[in-house]
Amino acid sequence: MIEFIFKANKSITNGEINLKDLPGSSGRMDLVCRCVSSAFFLSHDLRRDTIFYSVHYGAPNPPVAIKFVGSELKRVSPDERSIALFIKKALDKSPMQLWKESTSGIYIAKKEFKDIILEKKNEGKEIYYLHKDGEDIENIFNKENNAENKNIVFILGDHIGIGEEDEKFLEDIGALKVSLSPLELHANHCITIVHNALDKAKLK
Amino acid sequence: MIEFIFKANKSITNGEINLKDLPGSSGRMDLVCRCVSSAFFLSHDLRRDTIFYSVHYGAPNPPVAIKFVGSELKRVSPDERSIALFIKKALDKSPMQLWKESTSGIYIAKKEFKDIILEKKNEGKEIYYLHKDGEDIENIFNKENNAENKNIVFILGDHIGIGEEDEKFLEDIGALKVSLSPLELHANHCITIVHNALDKAKLK
Ligand SMILES: C[S@@+](CC[C@H](N)C(=O)[O-])C[C@H]1O[C@@H](n2cnc3c(N)ncnc32)[C@H](O)[C@@H]1O
Ligand SMILES: C[S@@+](CC[C@H](N)C(=O)[O-])C[C@H]1O[C@@H](n2cnc3c(N)ncnc32)[C@H](O)[C@@H]1O
Numbered sequence A, B: 001m002i003e004f005i006f007k008a009n010k011s012i013t014n015g016e017i018n019l020k021d022l023p024g025s026s027g028r029m030d031l032v033c034r035c036v037s038s039a040f041f042l043s044h045d046l047r048r049d050t051i052f053y054s055v056h057y058g059a060p061n062p063p064v065a066i067k068f069v070g071s072e073l074k075r076v077s078p079d080e081r082s083i084a085l086f087i088k089k090a091l092d093k094s095p096m097q098l099w100k101e102s103t104s105g106i107y108i109a110k111k112e113f114k115d116i117i118l119e120k121k122n123e124g125k126e127i128y129y130l131h132k133d134g135e136d137i138e139n140i141f142n143k144e145n146n147a148e149n150k151n152i153v154f155i156l157g158d159h160i161g162i163g164e165e166d167e168k169f170l171e172d173i174g175a176l177k178v179s180l181s182p183l184e185l186h187a188n189h190c191i192t193i194v195h196n197a198l199d200k201a202k203l204k
Helices: A029-040 A080-092 A113-122 A164-172 A187-203 B029-040 B082-090 B113-122 B165-170 B187-203
Strands: A002-008 A049-054 A065-069 A100-103 A106-109 A126-136 A152-157 A176-179 B001-007 B050-056 B064-069 B099-105 B106-109 B126-136 B154-157 B174-179
Touching: A002 A029, A002 A187, A029 A049, A029 A065, A029 A080, A029 B029, A065 A080, A080 A100, A080 A106, A080 B050, A080 B082, A100 A164, A113 A126, A113 A152, A113 A164, A126 A164, A152 A187, A187 B187, B001 B029, B001 B113, B001 B187, B029 B050, B029 B064, B029 B082, B029 B187, B050 B113, B064 B082, B064 B113, B082 B099, B082 B106, B099 B187, B113 B126, B113 B154, B113 B165, B126 B165
Parallel strands: A002 A049, A002 A152, A126 A152, A126 A176, B001 B050, B001 B154, B126 B154, B126 B174
Antiparallel strands: A049 A065, A065 A106, A100 A106, B050 B064, B064 B106, B099 B106
């Protein structure tokens, strides 16, 4: 299983998404949608072994976490607008402590970014923090040490990053910093590159 | 310079783009927009060394080619809807034999997919065809043979591919097949992965 946990610092926390302005009034909801698209879509197929979390810290009701489960997703298309419509449906529900299903494979809950990460850590999963100044991903996943049958969790931030406090937290729990590129990339491109590195390590 | 030439078999060839339905009635215009986003956008920066061509073969007036020049682009954002608005403006113009500028860095012309490729070939550029069953990109671009100061052109298709005739044409002009992954990927993800491979080869 490959999981991504994405911190969306400004993305709104209710269903008042303006589909004509995903970047602005919805707080970079366009980026959340592109991350979902990168996490799951293959040519004529879905990545069923992937789970993607987006944790929103925008107004009016932060935090709200949305979980997308690849093996359960139905009728989702890779374009931003259609993904935004599914997110809107999820955010229209009141988030509780426990995950509540909105549409097939899409869940919502009132959970902190940190707490979701801690849950994974306590389940014994390997936690990696995606950061430009980390260890090259190809040194971590390759033919000798590939991702098959492993439970791996990647943490990443939006245009603002995850912030110092959460960086410190990741350091404290022993998350390894992993780099994908010498350049600073958009989060959705990072997800595409992580998948590619794991695909190549696994099947080469 | 890195150039991408994308064949959009179904994308429409006039400005009647329905922004509420980029995938359907506009003929996978969502995919064209995501390709533009992947071709140019870095975190807080644009890839100025990149040119992206989208050649549309949908109704009512095929072919129409749109050219995006990284070093000249202005006011473009990475979300699909805002890119679609720029494409709409370009497609509202009547395409002629020669490139005509629509907005800053975005041009339109009545040109065939093949003819654009042939122009590049005649200018002495290296032509690569992105295909699952090609040679691994890491064997072609790496520390010893990186892309710096080279003029490289990558050809890729949409959900349908580029078709047998154009594949034959690429073979005839000696284009090398390059593979990015053991899996069949979406075109926009291919662009992200090509950039990453070149970035790593160049700066490592
Ligand atoms: C647009 S970047 C964040 C930029 C923000 N200004 C910062 O300094 O953190 C979005 C996220 O993508 C990931 N990222 C970006 N470039 C990366 C790279 N080269 N390697 C690994 N992760 C990267 C990081 O997790 C980052 O938080
Ligand atoms: C969705 S795929 C095309 C699928 C189409 N059914 C076909 O068989 O050609 C879109 C384009 O991305 C490129 N592509 C997809 N997977 C690739 C891979 N693993 N390596 C290199 N290029 C790839 C190819 O240029 C392809 O035309």
